[in-house]
Amino acid sequence: MAFIAPTAKPSRAQADERGLVEAAQRDPASFAALYELHFERVYLFIARRVGNRDVAEDLTGDVFRRALENLRTYEWRGVPFAAWLLRIAANAVRDRAKRGGRELSVEDPPEIGTEPDLAEVEDGARLFRLVNDLPEDQRRVIVMRFAEEESIRAIAHRLERSEGAVKQLQFRALENLRARLESRPRPTPRRSAKLGQPTGRKHG
Amino acid sequence: MDKPSLVEQLNEGVEGTLSRRSGKLARADARLDPLLRLAHRLRDLPRPQFKADLKSDLEKAALRTIRADVQPTAKPCLIVENAAEAIAFYRRAFGATETMRFEERGKIGSAEIVIENSILRITDEFPEYGSFSPKTLGGSPVKLHLYVADADAFAQRAVAQGAKILRPVEDQFYGDRAGQLADPFGHVWIIATRQKVLSAKEIERRWDAVLDKERARMPGFDPIRKGFHTVTPYMIAQDGPALLEFAKQVFGAEETFRGIGSAGGLHGEVRIGDSMLMIGGGLPGKKFGVTPATTALHIYVKDTDAVYQRALAAGATSTYAPADMEYGERSAGVKDQAGNYWYIATHKGPRYVPQGLHDVNVYLHPLRAEPVIKFLTQAFGAHQRAKYASPDGVVHHAQVQLGTSVLEMGEAHGAFQPMPSMLYLYVPDADRAYRSALAAGASSLQEPADQPWGDRIATVKDAFGNTWSIATHLGVKPA
Numbered sequence: 001m002a003f004i005a006p007t008a009k010p011s012r013a014q015a016d017e018r019g020l021v022e023a024a025q026r027d028p029a030s031f032a033a034l035y036e037l038h039f040e041r042v043y044l045f046i047a048r049r050v051g052n053r054d055v056a057e058d059l060t061g062d063v064f065r066r067a068l069e070n071l072r073t074y075e076w077r078g079v080p081f082a083a084w085l086l087r088i089a090a091n092a093v094r095d096r097a098k099r100g101g102r103e104l105s106v107e108d109p110p111e112i113g114t115e116p117d118l119a120e121v122e123d124g125a126r127l128f129r130l131v132n133d134l135p136e137d138q139r140r141v142i143v144m145r146f147a148e149e150e151s152i153r154a155i156a157h158r159l160e161r162s163e164g165a166v167k168q169l170q171f172r173a174l175e176n177l178r179a180r181l182e183s184r185p186r187p188t189p190r191r192s193a194k195l196g197q198p199t200g201r202k203h204g
Numbered sequence: 205m206d207k208p209s210l211v212e213q214l215n216e217g218v219e220g221t222l223s224r225r226s227g228k229l230a231r232a233d234a235r236l237d238p239l240l241r242l243a244h245r246l247r248d249l250p251r252p253q254f255k256a257d258l259k260s261d262l263e264k265a266a267l268r269t270i271r272a273d274v275q276p277t278a279k280p281c282l283i284v285e286n287a288a289e290a291i292a293f294y295r296r297a298f299g300a301t302e303t304m305r306f307e308e309r310g311k312i313g314s315a316e317i318v319i320e321n322s323i324l325r326i327t328d329e330f331p332e333y334g335s336f337s338p339k340t341l342g343g344s345p346v347k348l349h350l351y352v353a354d355a356d357a358f359a360q361r362a363v364a365q366g367a368k369i370l371r372p373v374e375d376q377f378y379g380d381r382a383g384q385l386a387d388p389f390g391h392v393w394i395i396a397t398r399q400k401v402l403s404a405k406e407i408e409r410r411w412d413a414v415l416d417k418e419r420a421r422m423p424g425f426d427p428i429r430k431g432f433h434t435v436t437p438y439m440i441a442q443d444g445p446a447l448l449e450f451a452k453q454v455f456g457a458e459e460t461f462r463g464i465g466s467a468g469g470l471h472g473e474v475r476i477g478d479s480m481l482m483i484g485g486g487l488p489g490k491k492f493g494v495t496p497a498t499t500a501l502h503i504y505v506k507d508t509d510a511v512y513q514r515a516l517a518a519g520a521t522s523t524y525a526p527a528d529m530e531y532g533e534r535s536a537g538v539k540d541q542a543g544n545y546w547y548i549a550t551h552k553g554p555r556y557v558p559q560g561l562h563d564v565n566v567y568l569h570p571l572r573a574e575p576v577i578k579f580l581t582q583a584f585g586a587h588q589r590a591k592y593a594s595p596d597g598v599v600h601h602a603q604v605q606l607g608t609s610v611l612e613m614g615e616a617h618g619a620f621q622p623m624p625s626m627l628y629l630y631v632p633d634a635d636r637a638y639r640s641a642l643a644a645g646a647s648s649l650q651e652p653a654d655q656p657w658g659d660r661i662a663t664v665k666d667a668f669g670n671t672w673s674i675a676t677h678l679g680v681k682p683a
Contacts, residue, residue: 028267029266032262039259040250043248044250053251057254060250064262068265124245124248143249145218147249152215167211168211171215181242
């Protein structure tokens with residue numbers, strides 16, 4: 001499946017991103033801006049494929065380090081920077097699978113291949129960013145529960161709330177996320193527009 | 205048994221998802237399906253701490269990339285008494301990032317920090333290898349010059365972290381805003397922000413101005429000898445004493461000094477009104493080898509007619525009889541026996557001397573005024589005060605301000621021909637004026653040297669034949 005359909009005319013978002021990439025090529029210290037923009041996409045792409053948090057973190061680190069090292073070789077040809085990053089990520093996942101297949105989860109749904117699918121990644125990244133927009137107590141519960149994989153009891157202890165209250169927060173947070181996910185993306189979603197491609201559409 | 209609440213059921217579903225049990229929970233309410241699907245997707249939610257740590261790692265890696273790609277030609281290596289503490293200080297105070305460190309017997313053998321776009325090595329002191337810290341040496345002969353985006357804010361932060369201000373951050377003549385501070389380890393940092401990019405020439409010019417100001421502030425320092433103006437004419441006659449007598453008789457000059465000059469002849473100094481004249485020359489009956497130097501002087505007196513008569517009586521010849529001039533003066537001209545021209549004048553105004561001029565003013569008759577004005581400007585920082593030219597471009601009269609004096613000139617015509625003069629010029633810095641005079645086209649007759657009478661003097665000849673004794677009065681040292 002081809003994951004990019006090069007557009008004839010670069011969009012404004014593409015032009016913005018191109019500026020960021022060129023800035024980072026001139027001065028690697030500005031790489032942080034690109035990292036902030038693409039972290040969730042890369043992480044999600046890898047996590048989905050390796051099914052193991054430690055390996056996912058390890059590979060995500062490798063991908064960004066490799067991107068930083070090879071930034072100068074990236075050439076702008078209407079190919080979104082995200083696509084370039086995901087290509088590195090796909091290679092990293094494949095290499096890891098070759099070296100020690102056991103580290104890769106066998107539970108991977110068969111429809112997910114190692115080829116990056118920009119739309120799929122974009123959906124997931126949007127969900128992760130919506131977590132950040134939740135009310136603070138809900139956000140903390142979601143982060144502790146899903147990212148840090150804490151038990152309800154441990155979360156209750158850390159937040160100094162009852163277990164029932166934490167479960168309530170978890171429930172409300174998920175409902176909230178569902179509602180926000182179903183609502184249309186905000187009119188000028190600066191962050192999601194950065195990818196340079198409309199969301200929710202597959203190309204190929 | 206009650207059916208568990210939706211909240212409980214959802215939690216059970218989440219537990220299942222997190223423990224990666226496959227399959228749906230049979231008991232879950234169908235309304236929970238969308239939420240459980242979300243929970244499934246959230247299994248891959250990244251840890252915020254991981255995201256932050258990786259970012260910080262990448263930032264360090266980016267700095268190493270800078271280091272690898274742009275290895276600077278010069279990289280200072282700072283030796284300190286406690287390198288680990290120093291690095292911690294530079295991080296807090298200067299926003300430095302540590303990119304590398306290796307240790308040796310519990311001491312830092314070499315570490316590198318990056319401050320903005322510069323790399324510095326930091327090491328502990330190892331006296332056995334000849335590496336000594338400023339504390340051991342009692343100071344450091346090297347200062348580090350940091351260019352930062354905001355020197356004020358940078359210095360403020362550094363001070364809050366324990367740096368000491370040696371010089372506050374201020375605007376500097378060379379176009380920077382800069383100050384100096386000492387860190388707790390004995391290294392001195394110049395913290396600067398470039399405000400204006402100036403040419404080396406402009407910086408030099410500004411530096412001269414700073415020096416002049418500083419000299420002016422020195423107690424008792426006056427580059428001009430007491431009683432003198434910037435320019436003093438030095439007339440040299442075959443018969444020195446006769447010329448001196450002429451000045452006394454005709455203009456009521458007061459003799460302030462009479463001695464033997466460096467050429468073995470007379471050196472005399474007289475005061476006329478607010479001005480001084482130097483008169484030199486041979487002594488009667490003695491051979492004098494120095495070429496006479498004559499000058500034209502514009503001399504203001506209270507009664508032009510009376511002075512004119514006295515001059516003629518003292519042996520001068522008339523060049524023009526007293527007359528009222530269209531420029532507001534009554535004036536007469538005489539030529540003394542030594543060949544000097546005196547333009548005797550009485551200003552018609554509140555005082556017999558016009559505003560801004562002195563009792564005695566040097567008058568030049570160059571072939572062309574423009575090059576002379578240019579030379580005076582370049583060599584001595586003169587500036588043009590006034591210029592009167594006829595439509596054909598002939599400059600009949602021009603005035604140039606030179607320090608406290610005004611030099612007058614009119615281009616040569618008729619009886620008024622170029623008359624190479626000798627002028628004694630006081631400047632704030634004789635060495636500098638000597639150099640700029642040479643740069644402006646003068647030739648050196650004598651390099652700057654201290655003289656026994658308390659002046660430092662250099663002598664040059666300009667392209668028009670005038671000789672300039674460029675002097676700075678240093679004061680006579682008490683014996």
